[in-house]
Amino acid sequence: MNARKTENDFSHPVEFPEWVKDAVFYQIFPDRFCNGDLSNDPPDTEPWGNLPTRTNFFGGDLQGIIKKLDYLEDLGVNALYLNPIFKAQTNHKYDTANYFEIDPSFGSSGLFRTLVEELHRRDMRIILDGVFNHCGDSFWAFEDAKAQGELSPYADWFIVRSFPLTKTPLSYYACGGASYLPKLNHKNKQVQEYIYRVATHWLKEAAIDGWRLDVPCKIPIPFWQEFRKEVKNVNPQSYLVGEIWRDATPWIQCDTFDGITNYRLRELILDYCATYILDAEDFSYELEQLHKSLGTAAPTMLNLLGCHDTPRILTVFQGEVDRMLIALAFLFTTIGAPMVYYGDEVGLLGGVDPDCRRTMQWQEELWDHRVRDTYRKLIALRKQHSSLRRGDFETLLTFVRVFAYRRVHEQDEVIIILNPGAAVENLAISTNSTVEQWHDLFNNKKYSSVNGRLIFTRVPAASFLILTPSKE
Numbered sequence: 001m002n003a004r005k006t007e008n009d010f011s012h013p014v015e016f017p018e019w020v021k022d023a024v025f026y027q028i029f030p031d032r033f034c035n036g037d038l039s040n041d042p043p044d045t046e047p048w049g050n051l052p053t054r055t056n057f058f059g060g061d062l063q064g065i066i067k068k069l070d071y072l073e074d075l076g077v078n079a080l081y082l083n084p085i086f087k088a089q090t091n092h093k094y095d096t097a098n099y100f101e102i103d104p105s106f107g108s109s110g111l112f113r114t115l116v117e118e119l120h121r122r123d124m125r126i127i128l129d130g131v132f133n134h135c136g137d138s139f140w141a142f143e144d145a146k147a148q149g150e151l152s153p154y155a156d157w158f159i160v161r162s163f164p165l166t167k168t169p170l171s172y173y174a175c176g177g178a179s180y181l182p183k184l185n186h187k188n189k190q191v192q193e194y195i196y197r198v199a200t201h202w203l204k205e206a207a208i209d210g211w212r213l214d215v216p217c218k219i220p221i222p223f224w225q226e227f228r229k230e231v232k233n234v235n236p237q238s239y240l241v242g243e244i245w246r247d248a249t250p251w252i253q254c255d256t257f258d259g260i261t262n263y264r265l266r267e268l269i270l271d272y273c274a275t276y277i278l279d280a281e282d283f284s285y286e287l288e289q290l291h292k293s294l295g296t297a298a299p300t301m302l303n304l305l306g307c308h309d310t311p312r313i314l315t316v317f318q319g320e321v322d323r324m325l326i327a328l329a330f331l332f333t334t335i336g337a338p339m340v341y342y343g344d345e346v347g348l349l350g351g352v353d354p355d356c357r358r359t360m361q362w363q364e365e366l367w368d369h370r371v372r373d374t375y376r377k378l379i380a381l382r383k384q385h386s387s388l389r390r391g392d393f394e395t396l397l398t399f400v401r402v403f404a405y406r407r408v409h410e411q412d413e414v415i416i417i418l419n420p421g422a423a424v425e426n427l428a429i430s431t432n433s434t435v436e437q438w439h440d441l442f443n444n445k446k447y448s449s450v451n452g453r454l455i456f457t458r459v460p461a462a463s464f465l466i467l468t469p470s471k472e
Contacts, residue, residue: 015254017210017237019125020300021389024332024379025339026077029308030106031057031091032359033342034064042105049361052354057091060359062107062115069118075372076379077340079125081212083308085112088136092308092357094129094214095136095180099198113206125209127239128202132195133218134175134183142182159185175215186223196230203234210239212302213257217244224256241302252297259300262336264290266304272403273327273420274317280398280418284405291335291393299390301336305344308357312343312350314371321347322462325374326420329464332378333388333407333416345375377441381466387412397429402459404429415454415467423461429454437470446470 035041035048041059048058062085072080084093087101102112119126135142141154142165149155149163158165159173167179175181184191202208211231216224224242231238242251244260251257268286271277278286291298305327306313317324331338342348343360347368350356361367382388391409398404401421407414413433431438431449438447438454447454447467454467 015232015236016258016297016300017239019209019237020079020239020258020337022383023079023125023337024077024382025079025081025302025337026072026075027081027083027304027307027339027341028065029060029083029092029342029357030062030065030085031060032357033060034068034360034362035059035061036063036065036067037061037107040105040107048359050359052357052359054354055091057105058359059105061105062102062111066111066115066118069122069124073122073124074376075340075345076376076383078123079127079209079337080119081127081302081339082129084129084131089138089180090136094131094134095138096131097136097138098140100201109206116206116208120207125239127210127212127241128208129214130199130211131214132184132198133215134181137180137182139182156188157185157191158182175218183218186219192223192226196227199227199231200234203231203238209235209237210241210258212261213240213242216242216251216257221250221256224251228256239300241300247293248297248301249293252294254297259297259302259337261307262301262303265301265334265336266310269305269327269330270316272401273323273330273418276401276421279421280401280403283403284395284398287334287393288395294335298335299337302339303331303334303336304339304341305331306341306356307339308341309353310356311352312348312356313341314344314347314368315349315351315356319349320462321368321371323420325371326418326462326464328374328378329416329466330418332382333414333466335393338382340375345372347371374442378466381414381441381468385412385414385468386410387414394432396432397427399427400424402427406432413469415465417459417465417467419459419461419463421461424459425457427456427459429456435469438467439470440465440467442466 040061042057045057045059085102085106086096087098087103088095102109116126141157144154145152146165162171165171170179173183175183240257241259242257244251245263248260251260272283314324346361348361350358387407387409391407394406396404396406402419402424404417430453436449
C-alpha cells in the first residue's frame, strides 16, 4: 500500500506557543490529588480513598502538588493543567466566588506563586482553568444583585428574566440550568473588562503559562478574540486552549485559541481500539480528515483519553490493559500535545462523574506497574524523538485492524504498528525509509527491513510496536 502523508505545514506563526509542541500535560483535580496540609482541610473532610460524591471533600491542596513534584518529574510530564483553584463553595470549584483569591482549602496566592516558581525552576509549565461563562451564586456581584435587585449596579452583569432573583422558579440564566452557576452577561463592557483583568492578573502576578477555557462555545467568539489580544499582550507564548467537544475549526484560525481539548480524536481512538466501530482503514481516513481540518494548529491540540468529565480510560476498556495500552501508544505518538489525567498512569478506575474523580492512589503496592511503566516509557520516547513532537505523519499500511504509520522530522523517524484486533499472519509493511535495522523499545527485539519492507510472520492480537532505528 502506498504511503499517505498528512499535508500539514508545522512551521507555526508566532501566535502559537512553541513550547506546547514539546509538552506532556498532566491534569490535576486539586481536591483529589494530594493532601499536603491538613490544617486547611474543609469541614467534614473525608478519609482519603473514600468514594467520591458530588459534594464531599478530601483535602487535596497546592502543598500536596508541591510535595509530589518529584513524582511528576519522574513520570516525565512537563506541564500541569489544574482544574479551578479560585475561591468557591463546591469541591470542583467551577462556581467561582472570587477570581482574585485562591480557595483557602487549597492554600494562598503566595503558596500558588511558590508552586509556579518551583515548576518553572524544573522547566515545567502550568495552565489554569478559566471559568468565565458563569460564576458561583456566592460571587460578590451576584450577591449584590440578589440583595438590591434592579437597583444593583451589577444587575446587568447577569442575564435576568425577572427580579427579584429566585432559584425556584429560576429567574436568571444559569449554566446547564444549575441555579448555583449564574451566567455572566458578556455583552456588558464591565463584565468583559473584569474577565480580561482576571486573565492578565494571574499572568502578571503568578507568571502562569496560559488558560484552559471552560465551555467557551457559550460565549460569542469576538469576546474570546479580544481575550486573546489581552493575554498575548502580556505573554505572547501563553497557551489558550478551549474546551470544545466537536468541531474545532472556528476556534483555531490564529485569532482565538491555540488549541482545543481534542475530544474528536478521543472518539476516534476509542472507536478504533475499544468499541471496534472503526477498522484500520476507517481510522486512517478519519484521522486524515481530522488533521486536514486542524491544519497548522494540529501540533497544539490538547489530546486526551480521559479527564474529569469522562469515565477513566481503563474503565472504558473494562480493565483490558492490552488494548488500553494500544490507545495510549497512539496518544503519545500522534500529532498534538498528550495529556495524562491524574491517576490514569497507575491504573485508577472510575465511571461517570463523580466516580471519575476518585482520590489519587499513593500506595505503590496498589499501582498497576505495567501501566505506569508504559506511561513513563512513552513519555520518555516522545521527549527523545523530535519526529513524535514535530514530525510529519505518514500512513504506511491499513489491513483489517492493523494500522502502521511513520513519524518523520529531519533525520529522526519512528514507525508505529498498532493492532487492537485479532492476530494477523504473514504481513509485509513498507517502511518508506532507508533504515534497515529497527528496534522496539517495549519487547527489546530487533527487526530487519528487506527491500524497504518489514516482514512479520505474525502480528499478535492486542499488540503494538514502536520501532526506532537500531544503533547497532
